Amino acid sequence: MPQYSISPTGEKFPLPEPEDYSREFEHLEEVVKNQRALGREIVLVMGLGFVGAVMAAVIADAKDEKGNPIKYVIGMQRPSTRSYWKTPLLNRGISPVSSEDPEVPLMISRCVNEKRTLMATFTYDALKLADVVVVDVQCDYLKESLGNVRDGRADMEALEESLEIIGQHIGPETLVLIETTVAPGTTEQIAYPIIKKMFRKRGIQSDPLLAHSFERVMPGKHYVSSIRDFWRVCSGVNEKATSKVVKFLEEVINTEKYPLTVLDRPIESETAKIVENSFRATILAFLDEWSIFAEQNGVDLIKVINAIKVRPTHSNMIFPGPGIGGYCLPKDGGLGLWAYRHIHGFEDDIFKITPLAVDINDTRSLHVAQLTRDALRNMGRPIASAEILVLGASYREDVGDTRYSGSELIVRRLTEMGAELRVHDPYVLHWWEFEKQDEYPASSHSLKRFFRGQEKLRDLRVEQDLKKALLGADTVILAVRHKHYLNLDPDDIVKYADGPIAVIDCFGILDDEKISRYFELGCEVKGLGRGHVKRIKDQVREAKSQLPLNIPVQFAEDKM
Numbered sequence: 001m002p003q004y005s006i007s008p009t010g011e012k013f014p015l016p017e018p019e020d021y022s023r024e025f026e027h028l029e030e031v032v033k034n035q036r037a038l039g040r041e042i043v044l045v046m047g048l049g050f051v052g053a054v055m056a057a058v059i060a061d062a063k064d065e066k067g068n069p070i071k072y073v074i075g076m077q078r079p080s081t082r083s084y085w086k087t088p089l090l091n092r093g094i095s096p097v098s099s100e101d102p103e104v105p106l107m108i109s110r111c112v113n114e115k116r117t118l119m120a121t122f123t124y125d126a127l128k129l130a131d132v133v134v135v136d137v138q139c140d141y142l143k144e145s146l147g148n149v150r151d152g153r154a155d156m157e158a159l160e161e162s163l164e165i166i167g168q169h170i171g172p173e174t175l176v177l178i179e180t181t182v183a184p185g186t187t188e189q190i191a192y193p194i195i196k197k198m199f200r201k202r203g204i205q206s207d208p209l210l211a212h213s214f215e216r217v218m219p220g221k222h223y224v225s226s227i228r229d230f231w232r233v234c235s236g237v238n239e240k241a242t243s244k245v246v247k248f249l250e251e252v253i254n255t256e257k258y259p260l261t262v263l264d265r266p267i268e269s270e271t272a273k274i275v276e277n278s279f280r281a282t283i284l285a286f287l288d289e290w291s292i293f294a295e296q297n298g299v300d301l302i303k304v305i306n307a308i309k310v311r312p313t314h315s316n317m318i319f320p321g322p323g324i325g326g327y328c329l330p331k332d333g334g335l336g337l338w339a340y341r342h343i344h345g346f347e348d349d350i351f352k353i354t355p356l357a358v359d360i361n362d363t364r365s366l367h368v369a370q371l372t373r374d375a376l377r378n379m380g381r382p383i384a385s386a387e388i389l390v391l392g393a394s395y396r397e398d399v400g401d402t403r404y405s406g407s408e409l410i411v412r413r414l415t416e417m418g419a420e421l422r423v424h425d426p427y428v429l430h431w432w433e434f435e436k437q438d439e440y441p442a443s444s445h446s447l448k449r450f451f452r453g454q455e456k457l458r459d460l461r462v463e464q465d466l467k468k469a470l471l472g473a474d475t476v477i478l479a480v481r482h483k484h485y486l487n488l489d490p491d492d493i494v495k496y497a498d499g500p501i502a503v504i505d506c507f508g509i510l511d512d513e514k515i516s517r518y519f520e521l522g523c524e525v526k527g528l529g530r531g532h533v534k535r536i537k538d539q540v541r542e543a544k545s546q547l548p549l550n551i552p553v554q555f556a557e558d559k560m
């Protein structure tokens with residue numbers, strides 16, 4: 001039976017058969033011969049995910065002073081049923097990642113179809129032809145319990161497998177640039193020995209040329225420029241590797257405007273990435289307790305933060321929303337903790353703030369379920385069987401990436417509490433964390449395992465039509481700051497929902513005027529960090545009581 005890989009739009013691609021491999025390699029040899037004749041270096045990007053697909057295009061788009069392409073890029077994606085579709089799609093010039101940045105599809109199409117400097121392949125033999133290998137495969141951190149990052153481990157399987165394959169195929173002069181976010185120490189203490197062992201087996205006596213330079217990509221509106229026009233840190237295992245990685249990055253990234261920082265050892269580059277993201281995770285987690293404080297004491301944390309941010313020293317203070325998702329912030333601190341013990345062999349427990357921040361961020365969104373329960377209770381409606389619409393499935397505004405989004409936990413907890421969930425997201429066609437919850441994010445590692453009654457969520461589909469999604473809803477949860485949700489009119493929402501609803505604002509989306517209008521329409525409003533809504537409710541109630549005809553208005557009672 002032929003096996004297939006199915007793209008997000010439903011197109012079926014048969015996986016390559018054994019006889020396809022030699023044909024593919026012959027084709028690659030021919031292409032590479034022609035590209036070398038044009039004076040171009042051959043770069044292989046391993047892993048065509050969120051980072052690799054766009055990094056491959058950035059390299060393929062690089063040019064010399066005369067405007068001529070200087071690199072030929074082969075994107076290498078393993079031919080699994082889950083991911084193989086990326087290879088044929090990219091070969092048509094279609095981006096395997098969806099993005100709000102119009103430059104992503106344009107650049108990929110330009111490099112594949114016009115400049116002809118980019119292709120994708122499924123064969124590892126392509127590594128034999130590379131001058132530079134850029135490693136962009138994943139390195140996960142698997143958590144065994146919810147809200148306890150210490151109870152987990154780095155999952156190095158894909159990375160270690162990739163490094164072994166690289167060592168079996170590359171030439172001795174090939175630069176291997178690891179961009180994957182790794183546990184600090186990985187390049188020197190895991191990657192280097194793996195490749196060196198493979199070299200010795202093959203009779204290669206020189207040492208591998210390895211370097212690390214982490215990505216700071218933001219897959220949103222500035223996807224391409226967050227790779228190309230941004231500061232980079234790098235380091236090589238020896239002088240030769242360092243000078244090669246510096247030369248390479250200077251050729252493909254805008255280092256003139258965004259100078260490189262070259263560190264002495266790869267562990268410093270690896271640590272920089274983990275500290276950078278743990279710092280961010282920490283300042284977000286710090287606001288969680290103040291968010292609760294605000295809710296309980298009539299304070300609007302959004303206004304408080306804006307008041308503080310005018311101070312230049314505090315301008316990067318950000319409201320945490322319903323938890324901190326994305327691929328990086330929930331796991332990177334864990335990679336640091338794990339490395340201390342399992343790579344470097346220390347037994348003591350030095351980490352306090354880093355794991356606490358990850359744990360707070362990982363569970364913050366559960367509070368949204370409590371607010372929903374309380375809002376519905378104030379309206380005299382039980383949470384069980386309530387029709388709840390979550391607006392936004394992705395982890396941040398205006399992107400289609402759902403990895404570890406706060407919305408996932410909101411859906412899971414409310415489902416456990418008996419509610420019926422629906423979801424709308426203009427950027428997400430399939431929410432694989434539910435549709436394929438036995439495989440995502442990895443086999444038996446779905447967050448599903450921390451909640452009961454999750455089976456029906458396999459049928460959860462993302463609605464694209466907001467009016468349809470709203471019909472008959474009891475509650476609307478504003479979970480993500482997508483631009484589509486910033487100016488929703490309360491009158492329209494209540495009209496489409498066909499009556500007053502509970503509105504839960506997770507991200508400071510509603511201004512006071514809108515909150516007030518929802519109350520006038522008989523709705524109940526609650527929000528993360530938005531303690532002042534009760535004051536607005538009282539004002540609306542007061543205004544209504546002073547109407548000349550004293551028209552009776554039904555108000556949801558606060559029973560909290």
Ligand SMILES: NC(=O)c1ccc[n+]([C@@H]2O[C@H](COP(=O)([O-])OP(=O)(O)OC[C@H]3O[C@@H](n4cnc5c(N)ncnc54)[C@H](O)[C@@H]3O)[C@@H](O)[C@H]2O)c1
Pocket residue numbers: 046047048049050051052076077078083136137138139158159161162179180181182215216217218219327328
């Ligand atoms: N996504 C982000 O916003 C972001 C930002 C900064 C850094 N990073 C880091 O970059 C790295 C990659 O992240 P991503 O988001 O692109 O992950 P991803 O899961 O989207 O992509 C990884 C890709 O590698 C492929 N792969 C795995 N093993 C392979 C092999 N042996 N050969 C070929 N392909 C293989 C997978 O099939 C997948 O397509 C991670 O370490 C991540 O932490 C990601």
